[in-house]
Amino acid sequence: MHFSSAHIIALYQQASHRIHSGEHVTHLAHAWQCGRLAEKSGASLELQLASWLHDIGHLWAHPGAPVTDAAVKGHAALGSKLLEPLFGLAVSEPVRLHVLAKRYLVSTRPSYARKLSPQSLKSLTHQGGHLSEDECADFERHAFFAEAIQLRVWDDLSQKDGWFEITIQDALDQLEGLMQSVADQCVT
Template sequence: MEMYSTIERCFTRHGDKKYGEFVTQRQHALQCAMLASQEGSASELIAAALLHDIGHMLDQSMGSTEPDYDLMHEVTGAEFLNQWFPKGVSEPIRLHVVAKRFLTGNDPAYYHTLSPASKHSLDLQGGPMTPEAQKQFLEVPYATDAIQLRRWDDQAKESDLDLSLDLADFRELLESLVIRETA
């Protein structure tokens, strides 16, 4: 299936690179998907957890590595995945950065749980949301899924976690969610 081989290539080329955290992109993606799976989440949300940062890998494929501005990896990733997956996968991915802004605006203590790299990117992404923006965000479809994805995203940065999972363990799940295959 083209979808899986394309995603697998992204992970093969860029999954073992670190991106400002203490884990590789592959470790982070697998930990995030594992957390979603352990909570009994819907298949679409597990896939979103696994693929939420694929935009970083795509940015690297295009030669973009500049850490001092926001590359909008969430938009890049969501648009890339839209060619195969339903909105239940792509929209939480598109919104997971905005969800960080929501969480830091809604709960000031949340900011202190963020890694230094995540705090830096928060500044680049506009900082915490205002109360009015928070209300508007909660009305957006998939906002609550994005908030949950964001929480897993922040937890999935354990460098010493021994994972027995790999991308192939999620192949069947990903293939079951494909709604269209590109030519």
């Protein structure tokens, strides 16, 4: 099956009332919050879209089901694979790297782990835990290192219960408009 923007909207519509990975927000609220933080920070349209869609791998692999520990590890790579043909590397690479960014931040900033939710700390184990010094150095050389780090920070801040300022349909319309804008840039 060919993956499309319509599939993305349908997945987020299905997940609009499902709780995100044991946190206190729905998948749609988490995606909206992350995208909103990117927008407020003046991020590029591509990074805003990556922020919205960083967990699309969870929704594609397990539509209608809660995210399990076994599903945590591969969601970033799956999401990246789905998004690259539609939106290019500027969207897919930060998505692919956002889990590695968490591992990097835990490894390089001792205070970072104290700010993670209990669920995020639990998933860290399934995602590979701390990086070695060599792995950190390799990650720092990646072309999308800075974008992945920024996305990770917004991801961690996007778990606020009650911060969903618009309707579900308005959020989906925002996402659809952003996807169209990024797709238009990819064509030109």
